[in-house]
Amino acid sequence: MTTLLESDEHKSLREAVSAFARSHPRATAPAESRHFWQEAGKLGYIGVSLPEAYGGGGGGVTELSLVLEEMGAAGNPLLMMIVSPAICGTVIARFGTEEQKRTWLPGIADGTRLMAFGITEPDAGSNSHRITTTARRDAATGDWLLTGRKVFISGVDIADATLIVGRTEDARTGKLKPCLFIVPRDTPGFERRQLDMELHATEKQFELTLDDVRLPADALVGDEDAGLLQLFAGLNPERIMTAAFGIGIGRYALARALDYARERTVWKTPIGAHQAIAHPLAQAHIDLELSRLMTQKAAHLYDAGDDMGAGEAANMAKYAAGEACVKAVDQAVHTLGGNGLTREFGLATLITAARVARIAPVSREMILNYVSHQTLGLPKSY
Structure with a gap:
């Protein structure tokens, strides 16, 4: 299925992804889904939207959405495509430091590394302005300390890290100043609990608890004042x-x-x-x-x-x-x-x-x- 808005390159990409996805049986178990993800990564489909300089395809969300649609149409919609390359990969590519880009983007692009995204909280769903996960500086070391809870976070068990949305407080206005941190999966104080979902999906959902999670200064993605x-x-x-x-x-x-x-x-x-x-x-x-x-x-x-x-x-x-x-x-x-x-x-x-x-x-x-x-x-x- 193509449209008048698509270039010849997009049509070719759509056809290639469709053929690839239809050549694989529908993934009904986590191991099958991971295999499909890895194969898609090797072919460049996971990282199609990420910069070429960091192992991506140099495209954009247009190409990535096309890939996900065709995977879904073949019976293999990958929920983590929304999270790892589209959210986390995009944010790091646009705002990350050179070190963050070199560390994370090649792995996200080829499917060997995954990143989850944590924004939703028990009392801050639709109203993200009520986020209470707090980031504060340790004046002695320059480290960040994160404390809070997140809920309905996909794929934390298979992700190498989670991009956590926290907040610092503007002392002048008291308003939310959102900031983003890369939290590796095994960081002390970073705990997860799997939610008991009736939803049939290969990706599991989790509640996260951050109890004075200590992160180095370079865990911050972008500018803490960018809002x-x-x-x-x-x-x-x-x-x-x-x-x-x-x-x-x-x-x-x-x-x-x-x-x-x-x-x-x-x-x-x-x-x-x-x-x-x-x-x-x-x-x-x-x-x-x-x-x-x-x-x-x-x-x-x-x-x-x-x-x-x-x-x-x-x-x-x-x-x-x-x-x-x-x-x-x-x-x-x-x-x-x-x-x-x-x-x-x-x-x-x-x-x-x-x-x-x-x-x-x-x-x-x-x-x-x-x-x-x-x-x-x-x-x-x-």
Whole structure:
């Protein structure tokens, strides 16, 4: 599936990733997912958006979102693609020191190293301004000390480090000053607890506890006074990649439903000939294609350096793709009837997975708030 917005290079990349992803069985276990990740890394797909000088492909979020979409459409959506190269890799590439770039980017690019991302807290989900994880300087050594909690953090057990969003306090205003730290997995005081999720996914979710975690001064990524600029440099790609994740899952579910609707015969007629089956599937396809166009727009704006335009488009793309994904999966299961809930057809597990694209990393309600305030100029209710 290609669009008029794609160059010949993008079309070739899409075709290559699709062929690669379809040549691998659907990963249902962590070991299978890790193998798929490693193979994708060797081929340059994980690091396609990272600078060539540090082992990447020199592309942007446009190329990375294309890769993730095609992986999802083949049945292997890699959640850590959103986290490791898109958020952490982007932030380090834009704001990291030369040493941080040389240490982390080549491994992130070739898939041999992973980095998780920790922002959400028990009392600071949608309202990231309420983050309480605190970073303070040790005056004697210059080290940083981090204390706080994070929740719903993906892949911490397989990540070499976690990019933690903390805060310093502006003594003049008392306002949040977000700052980002690279915390290696085995750092003393950095503890994790796996959350008991019903979501079927190869990547596990964790609650993190930071108890006076001591970090050297060079663990800070970027400038401690840069504020929200650095944070949103990672959050806009996160929204774009989540949209690609949802579109890929939706395409995979729709393809399974179409195969079934063409072959399943009742009263000598394939069920796909009936409008009650055909029209909802057509609507699902239209919704996925429309969300795809907005995702491509958001990615192009981000890669062009238009952070403000990309913020609006990224939120819209994530909203549209989340809705389209949930509807596509639901209609696919409904098309198959009882077979849609069997392990053989592999759709039932997508019912919960599809919800991720709707509620994370930001809920559809908060996106509607963003659009109503930022785009339409309506007053806030909070």
